[in-house]
Amino acid sequence: MSMLVNAEIVNAVVLAAVLEGDLGPHRKITKFRILRPILTTAAIVPLFLTTVTTHGAGLAVELAGAAAGLAGGLIALALMRVDRSAPAGTPVSAAAWGYALLWTAVIGARALFSYGAEHWFSPQLGHWMITNAVNADAITDGLIFMAVAMVLARTIGLPVQARRLPALTPSGSTRELQGA
Numbered sequence: 001m002s003m004l005v006n007a008e009i010v011n012a013v014v015l016a017a018v019l020e021g022d023l024g025p026h027r028k029i030t031k032f033r034i035l036r037p038i039l040t041t042a043a044i045v046p047l048f049l050t051t052v053t054t055h056g057a058g059l060a061v062e063l064a065g066a067a068a069g070l071a072g073g074l075i076a077l078a079l080m081r082v083d084r085s086a087p088a089g090t091p092v093s094a095a096a097w098g099y100a101l102l103w104t105a106v107i108g109a110r111a112l113f114s115y116g117a118e119h120w121f122s123p124q125l126g127h128w129m130i131t132n133a134v135n136a137d138a139i140t141d142g143l144i145f146m147a148v149a150m151v152l153a154r155t156i157g158l159p160v161q162a163r164r165l166p167a168l169t170p171s172g173s174t175r176e177l178q179g180a
Helices: 003-022 031-048 056-078 097-119 122-132 136-163
Strands: 024-028 080-084 091-095
Touching (some): 003 031, 031 136, 056 097, 056 136
Antiparallel strands (some): 024 091
16 A cells, blocks of 8 residues: 555544544543554554654754644544543543544644655645655655654544533532642
């Protein structure tokens, strides 16, 4: 299979995994739910990340990808609600259509760019790459950094938000911490 087909398969798997894990009104925030995307990312990244550009415009492309992913992950996190479950008081999240649309749009745009780079605008992209001294690996790395940063920002943000929830009283209701 070509690198493009592999990338599109990874995009589809990431989208399916994120939506399956997060969509719905009552998703428990457990250690497994936090570790799963981190471990998945750690397993996938070495398959695609060959050499990281450490200077020039290529580094700027990689950093821009990471920054875009961080922003996307924070937006995704803002589209989720983190609360305590009614019966047990354990942290749960809820995500709906806005969350699904964001992930679908971002992953779809990334997939469309990859396809377009190979089929629609490869001469223009090649000219831009030569003019700016950016190699193809830097663009691939930027897309990978974008995906990883988005997943990690959302994933790490869940337990952070869960820790900020009001404490439970002995009766099981929540109370605001005094002085907080």
